[in-house]
Amino acid sequence: MAELVFVGCYTGEAGNGTGITTFARSSSGLTEVASLPLESPSWLVRHPSLPVLYAANETATGFVTALSLSPAGALSVLGTASTGGAHPCHLAVTPDGRFLLCANYTGGSLAVFSLSTSGALVSRTALVRHTGSGPSADRQEAAHVHMAVPSADSTVVSAVDLGTDEIRSYTLSSDGSLSPLAVSSLPPGTGPRQLVRRPGTDLAYVVGELAGTLVTVRETSPGAFSVVAVTPSTLSSVTPNLVAHLELAGSRMYVSNRGPDCVTEFALDDAAAVSDQPSGANPRHFALVDGTCYVAAQSDDAITAFTLTASGDAELRRYPTGSPTFVLPVSLP
Template sequence: MTDVVLVGCYTAEMGGKGSGIATFRRDSAGGLTWESTLVLRSPSWLVKHPTLPVLYATDETDEGAVSSVSLVDGEPSLLDEEVPSGGAHPCHLAVTPDGRFLLCANYTGGSLAVFGLSREGRITGRTDLVQHSGTGPNSARQESAHVHMAVPNADGSVVSAVDLGTDEIRSYTLSSEGTLSPLAVSKLPPGSGPRQLVRIPGSDLAYVACELSSEVLTVRETSPGAFEVVASTPATHGAFEGENIVAQLEILGSEVYLSNRGADCITSFAGSPLAAVADQPCGAHPRHFAMADGTCYVAAQSDDTITAFPLGQLGKAEVVKYPTGSPSFVLPLDL
């Protein structure tokens, strides 16, 4: 059973009300109790090393940095001094499956950085930095490149960077030294604003969450790192009038889940072709969510709460709220 839920947030530097990585202890019924907070600047995205008790956090500020955090004692503590991310507002991190490299998407900087990791999980230095360029038709949001996610494939040899600003997925080969070489560029519908790419295990298909067009694209990987659009699905089950901005996309078994900011719900999808099944209210501006033991935990950023509800009652579940400042990320862990 999951022991704790770690919560990343936005702090005062980004207009937020949080103070760092909060640790919530989780009881047998799924309830959360705040336990401690590791003070950091806007740790908006968290990722755990695949095998080691080490966590990495973005410092999503104008300067941009990455922090490494030890989980050895069951409570987060700073492992090393933060390192510059190579661009403004880093918003996503991923560790390659072999644990040798950390990938960092710099949103405002429009770049993708690679960092080497030691056998102990410490950041040894930046091994590469690739700068994107270009624009999209949405002048307010696509005035320049905005790398929003970097996704390694199953063996870590290919890294696909999702660029919201240019409506592209740019893929690279990742060398054993941590350097990137251009491999493929996949164009997505103009103005779609791709935010996240999630591969469907055991297939050549993947889903792309499109922030600006409020839809989920089904794409096929025709060759390593190259994608073509197969289908498009609206981001919510019910009709919604007004601006809706999608955020987090997750696959759990045969179900697909998406957070919607504006509609302020978690939407579930199923079937082929993909279709929305239910919308679950979850609090204002749900930026990120995660599942643990049948419970969904949501970072309702504008409500300053983590909300929780059982997955088995999606669409009509009772929502429980746990106060915390400007949450942006939730990470259930066994410690």
């Protein structure tokens, strides 16, 4: 079995990466094996059942790229499509594999694309623009959709809006259209960036990028959320802290914090911070694989890696790559 790690990045004026870099992963670490030139592929996602990846090309024009993944792990472009909004920053494929969801950050909009049975982009079936603002004048002057989360049955899409401190949910129809379902407000100035549901419960967690918080919410009905608790996203007192990414793993939760430059471990049952692990500068995204955390340390021009430990004092290993923003581990038979 081939163990690969695909890394997205910022390119051109946004950073000094080159596109999607492929690393081979082994017990001795990461080894770069290939690179595909692509414009600022800042977020990557894999189709749930097909050998296809999708990249959000985070540019002022805004587009998404579909990529074929060969049995050997080589990437090739299948096609591209306009997202209908500037700076797309997040992608998700619905669990049924029929639609690709895209959050346009600067565009303040949510786009939906239909996918063929082979995973190719067919057409944009919906584009919903948000309006509104928040109390942070420099970051919440307008709507900024940062994430689109599909429900397990692929019928509801919840859009996290950093600019308006809201989660706006929609019903996703079989033809790919969106209908308003619910609007859930978060504490003013939260600047919500991500929403992750806890499997088997009605709870979910939101990272507040601007407030430096972790917000626990309860899904009271499909797509509607109420705040349960708010806690600091790190043990560190360093400010500002621009919280970035969240992952659930068993009874633990991990959050990356930019400013303190660490990944914070939480005990999931009580959402209590346990330890901070230094992660490198500007830890934008990370992935957990076989007891190791791989971090896109954007400002260090490196993927950093450390073994998950209870004490949070593991050795930090570095693998150079330009302006990394996303880490996608893939196992191939």
